[in-house]
Amino acid sequence: MKFEKGDMVKWFELYGDMHVVRNSGLGLIVSTSSQRVHGYDYNVYKVYRIKEQDEAMYSEEQIEKV
Numbered sequence: 873m874k875f876e877k878g879d880m881v882k883w884f885e886l887y888g889d890m891h892v893v894r895n896s897g898l899g900l901i902v903s904t905s906s907q908r909v910h911g912y913d914y915n916v917y918k919v920y921r922i923k924e925q926d927e928a929m930y931s932e933e934q935i936e937k938v
Contacts, residue, residue, distance in 0.1 A: 873915050874932050875901050881935040883919050883928070897923050898938065 878901060885895040899919040907914045920927050
């Protein structure tokens with residue numbers, strides 16, 4: 873996995889076309905998991921979003937390490 877529990881990240885929420893950022897902010901990785909979809913493995917991360925004071929799930933493409 874590219875990120876670990878406790879890492880500070882910048883997260884991105886994208887519009888459906890995956891090219892335009894709708895919302896972003898800072899957060900901490902709370903947990904990680906792998907999912908297998910159609911024969912491919914995907915890593916997903918639960919992120920505590922600091923400003924929103926909630927948790928949301930993101931793929932590796934939607935977060936970057938700070």
